[in-house]
Amino acid sequence: MKIFVKVFASLRKKYPSVSDLNPLEMEIDKGTTLAQLIARLNFNQEEVKIILVNGLRASVDDIINEESSIISLFPAVGGG
């Protein structure tokens, strides 16, 4: 099934052209977990600190269920 991946901050070093306006379109198998997706994207699990699926918080063990889901990946970030 098709999903869209957006990466942010230092995670863009690996994917410089991927942004909110230009997500990465990917084909994944049903039952793929976020951990598997992160590995497929060549990230270490530790560098991805915040995962949102369609804007809602998810954890690495969650399975991506919905077609056309937007997965947003962030390292630890902060500001104020």
Next chain:
Amino acid sequence: MEFGYMNKWLKVNLTLKEFKDFSISEDILRQFVGGKGIAVHLLWKYVSKLEEKGINVKDFDALSSENMLIFATGPVTGTRSPNSGRHHVMALKSPLTGSIGSGNSGGRWGAKLKFAGYDGIVVIGKAENPVYISIIDGSVEIHDATKLWGKNSVETSSHLRNKHDKKRAGVSCIGPAAENLVPLAVIMNEEHRATGRTGLGAVMASKNLKAIIVEGNNKPIIAKPDEFDLKVKEHVEKLKEHHTTAESLPNYGTAILVNIINQNGMLPTRNWQTGVNPEAEKISGETLTEEYLINKHPCWGCVVACGRKTKVDKGNYKITYTEGPEYESIWALGGSTAINDMGAVIRANHYCDIFGMDTISVGSSIAAAMELNEKGMIPEEDLQGIDLRFGNADAVVELTWMAAFRQGLGFWIGEGSRKMCQHYGAPDLSMSVKGLEMPAYDPRGAKGIGLNYATGNRGGCHVTGYTIAAEILGDVDRFTTEGKAELVKIFQDFTSIVNSSVNCLFLTFALGLDEYAEMICPVTGWDVDSDELLTIGERITNLERMIINKFGITGKDDTLPKRLLEEKMPEGPSKGQTVDLDTMKEEYYELRGWVNGIPSEEKIIELGLK
């Protein structure tokens, strides 16, 4: 008090052109630490004094010569402990909100004040003509500043450094906006660092005080230098190990939040009509870094360096050098107004810096004006030809400088959104709490921050209890109201300690209360633990609350704009959400020992505030 502090405060009466030194007893220091804590203590004493004189503090005008303005550092300020160049400023009353005036600034002024020999400065009265104060190596002078009046913050700072031949001196000053008594004017430090909120610049201007320049070679004496060195090393290591303080803030600045807050569907857009901004990427930290960043710019003693040196070399708003913008400014000037134009944001931010205005309040007030206009509430003649539609970058840039000089519709922008929206007959469109424009997180998407905005003593503010660290950047469920009262209370009391230490709040991404005890103990020689610190924080929050209670500010004012309580978030990941404030507030008052927003007698006694 032998250690950590300079043991000297300066009291200046500008009406009498008099100044004298005074000191704070160790007992009081132990109860309030420094910075904001001591300022609140002094303001409380001042309230009693005014009341004794028969002055009703409730009706008291924030721009009258009686208002008290306090500049304060703490025991950690100006030491080798990381990020300790900051200082806190307070006024008894804010001209913008009518609540207490309070703001914190980066730069180097805080550290330099201590090197000049002082922990803090209390200013009352009003000089006959414009003056500035110099404190160089313990020597205090009041100088004529008639020729400086009208100069912007960059001109003023460089003029004073040159005149005193002190290239690295700290300069706190006001710009033209404050001179024009714009209620949302700031005090600028080191050109681009602002004591940003609640209109403290206007208070300074109402005293005819243009600037304070500080420099010197004094150093606070550390009680236990070996232990201190060890802890400094450990803390710096922790900051270097945490991705947020080691990578994210230095590489992208605070603007890195634009995307993540927007991905959560809580980046206030079109004056908070939605939390989804489809073009947020254009004003993101990533875009800022890639296309506009010249270099980082740390405050004094900072190992994180979130500050930005920037330029714009394309489009309508070219500029070869400025600093910032940070997250809140980008959002207020560029996101809430839906312009999504980084060049315009940088220009408007630059105007706010040089003319001296609060970027959050200015941007938010312009966004409110845009919604007023959208709803046909602003008469044609008041617009004077300005196309005030959401998304018009030129209107934002133009209204920003017009606010500083009280021109046309800029007059109402400068008055802040509360007064402006009242004036145009739509008070609910002001997205403010207690008259202070809220910052860049829609609490419909993170309930704790809503409770924090509502209960903040100075008004709608994030940096008095930054629950976003837990609700969005951490693992706490953002939509639930459960447990949020306690979360807010802890964050608020901890922040009171940070602002009293005084150092940078961003340390708290990597350092907790235990580490704050590890800083304060070896510096002062005290034996305080994190529990005692949290109690001190609670004491400060409560005493500040007791002051605003004197102004008639109580539970009725601990609320949020109607939009957040009643209008469901229309779209995006936070769709359908409102803020159930009452439930959280009840629990919060219970935990605080407050009745209707007023500390109970038992609480006052428990905290030793009787």
